[in-house]
Amino acid sequence: MIRLDAAKCVRYYSKLNECNSCEQICPADVIETQEGSLALKQDGCIDCGACVGVCPTEALQLSDFNVTEFFFDFVKSDEKIISCKSNFVCLAALGVEYLIALGAVKEIVLDIGHCETCDIKEKCFAQIEHNIAEANYVLEAIEQRGVQAKKLGVQKENVPDRREFFNIFTLKNVVKTKAKIDEQLEALEDPTVGLDTEQIRAIRQKSIPNKRKLLFTLLKKIEKPANYKYLENEHLSFTSEKEIDESCDNCSICYRICPTEALSTTSKASAILFDPLLCVRCHLCHDVCEKGSIKLAEYFDTKQFFEPEAKILAKFTIVRCEDCGICFTYFGGEKICQRCKIEEEEAKQLWGIE
Ligand code: SF4
Ligand code: SF4
Structure with missing residues (x-):
């Protein structure tokens, strides 16, 4: 099932916002953007996680699979293959920032051996290819090894059943998972890996997605390129x-x-x-x-x-209004704020003064 944190979804911030990345990618058509909100039809969700991969603010999460937690487990393991048949959901759920962070810290191979015959390939495979290309574009510019995609076709028989695999995650309750992620982020933010207290405080104060914190924290651990591109x-x-x-x-x-x-x-x-x-x-x-x-x-x-x-x-130049005393952005002319100007205009009209 997919969970929406409306407080993070930018559609709820303004009716003018046009983000519909999740609706566009969803292969089961269960997400519908509306003016200033989002409607989810939970019944049809196939748990692929493609919407999670494209959401800029991590407003969407799968209830039984946490990409950030996968990231930590994968970074610590000797594993280098990521496959929808063994350790991951649809590879489209692995957004560009995760791919860059992984590509910067270890060798990774995405198993795209099942994509061609997959029912949801039309939308998801195109996104996977796009994410890999973008990640490699950035990794090459910062002189890091790229992310590889290979048709390995890892088979289900060799690996735990998906349901069994999901159980590993569902066993951990949400609070525990969150605490673990915070703990691991803290470990990554250890000043010995290059972040000073100021930077750590800055990261903590902003409400930025975990994937962004991870990316920049891990980039601190790698060697800077000889030249910035x-x-x-x-x-x-x-x-x-x-x-x-x-x-x-x-x-x-x-x-x-x-x-x-x-x-x-x-x-x-x-x-x-x-x-x-x-x-x-x-x-x-x-x-x-x-x-x-x-x-x-x-x-x-x-x-x-x-x-x-x-x-x-x-x-901008900020000055005090000569009438009401509030500070306003000054672009020249009389030092009168917009509100006082309007009031003055209205008063003139009322009294018939030119
Ligand atoms: S996160 Fe970037 S694109 Fe979104 S509102 Fe802030 S500056 Fe604009
Ligand atoms: S992609 Fe994320 S931010 Fe954009 S509409 Fe969907 S849930 Fe909201």
Whole structure:
């Protein structure tokens, strides 16, 4: 069964949000996006996990299989093959960030030997191929070994039954699983592996998905490339670089709505800051910006994976309104805030003053 955490799904943040990645990928058509919400028809769910793999915010989870927990067990084991017939659900559930993190720390082979004859290949195999290509695009740029895909056709007879396999996970209750993941994340965040207290605090404070925490924590453990390369933003699905043009009026909606605080502001709202480390490319900020001021930049600098830093996307002058005294974004002319200007206009109309 699939579980939805509505507090994480970006459709619930704004009616303007157009995320429908889960609906698009679902091979059983059990997910339906609606204005400002999502409807799940649990009866038809085939537990493939493809929607889990594409959801930017980890709003969807399978009730009997936890990808983050699989990740930890797999990293610790000598196993290098991931197969839907032995240790995993549909390979489409393994999103790009997990593939990059795994490819960076160990040799992995995805067994695609069953995909061609699979009933759900039409949507899922295309996603698997896309994820592998994107992961390898990033891994190559940061000088790491790639993720391999081979038609191994691992057979069920050699491995525990899927149900038996799922039982391993269902035995652990949700609280225990969560505690274990937090514990393992803590171990990974050990300062001896390269994260300082500041960085650990920053990661903990933001509500960012586990897959993102894992990716950046593991990238801390690998050697930095000799030279940082640029990736084309349009070939990335899990993060982004952004720009804001001069049409922005500092209305504040983008940084107030961003679910991960990738977009933020200063204490006086005099700048818009952007941290690619935290962006999950949910598109929410683009969808809610009335003026269309926020744009995707052309390139993503791989330096962000190793030396992340927040950038200033826009700067503003903040002044006090000469009428009411509140602070507002000033673009020149009279130092009167928008509200006072409107009130003044209304008063003039009421009294017939030109
Ligand atoms: S993919 Fe995730 S965030 Fe997007 S609509 Fe589905 S559940 Fe919501
Ligand atoms: S910056 Fe925009 S695309 Fe990135 S996480 Fe925030 S709202 Fe989503």
